[in-house]
Amino acid sequence: MSETDVSMRVVADHMRAMTFLIADGVVPSNEHRGYVLRKIMRRAMRHGKHLGMKEPFLYTLVDTLVREYGDAYPELRSGRDAIIQVVRSEEDRFDAVLTSGLPRLEEAIERAASSGGILPGEVAFRLYDTHGLPIDFIEDTVQARGLRFDKDTFERAMEGQREKARAKSTFKGSAWQDTAWTAGDALRQELERVGDNVFRGYESTEVNTQVMALFDAGRQEIESLKTGQEGFIALSATPFYLEAGGQVSDEGTISSPQGEAQVTGLVRAAGWPRLHAVTVKSGT
Structure with a gap:
């Protein structure tokens, strides 16, 4: 043959x-x-x-x-x-x-x-x-x-x-279980308005999107994340799959003119867009 x-x-x-x-x-x-x-x-x-x-x-x-x-x-x-x-x-x-x-x-x-x-x-x-x-x-x-x-x-x-992945599991695991996110009323209302209708992964592996919210590792709303920091990002659209039905979350990169962050997983927040667990690699 x-x-x-x-x-x-x-x-x-x-x-x-x-x-x-x-x-x-x-x-x-x-x-x-x-x-x-x-x-x-x-x-x-x-x-x-x-x-x-x-x-x-x-x-x-x-x-x-x-x-x-x-x-x-x-x-x-x-x-x-x-x-x-x-x-x-x-x-x-x-x-x-x-x-x-x-x-x-x-x-x-x-x-x-x-x-x-x-x-x-x-x-x-x-x-x-x-x-x-x-x-x-x-x-x-x-x-x-x-x-x-x-x-x-x-x-x-x-x-x-x-x-290295096992060493980081505490950060990701506790974040997955804890749904206590601290955010102002205006941000909460906007996140609830959008909801988790942001997934575009079946259409493209890359999307142009906007940052809706940033949270630090303690789930507190913040203005920015700096190089080396871990935290969470809510986006208006995303190609990243959220763990469900036995399929694990995607990993990848979020880039902007101001910096780059490594996506290590995704977190479900009831009524909100999915949150990307990230480590900032460069910039803010």
């Missing part, structure tokens, strides 16, 4: 799996069922690249699945638009990752090829952690070039990352 045949079979099989998973309510994420779905989707996308597909294409195949299986599984018909949105959004997200990370992976592979044929684990971790390249994508690309990958060092770096 040729590589083209293999890629076509992978795309067909994975397309079927992802369509049914999304119809069942699974959302791509970095944990649990959502992580399995994301891996399935991204493997199909990689094989699409092998077939010469340069633009998002998986979402155009949803209608084929609906046509073939919609009579037996009516949830495919009723969820068709949402399935297409989720698939297209994940394709756009992966394309953005490749645009940013692939040139850096190519540079790292060239260095490895000229210095022993091994991609260092710490380099792979940086590509994974900073630039978002999936580790299986890195590993497949390295092996396709006839090189080796130092997975032991990568796993040690991953464990260090997990330790």
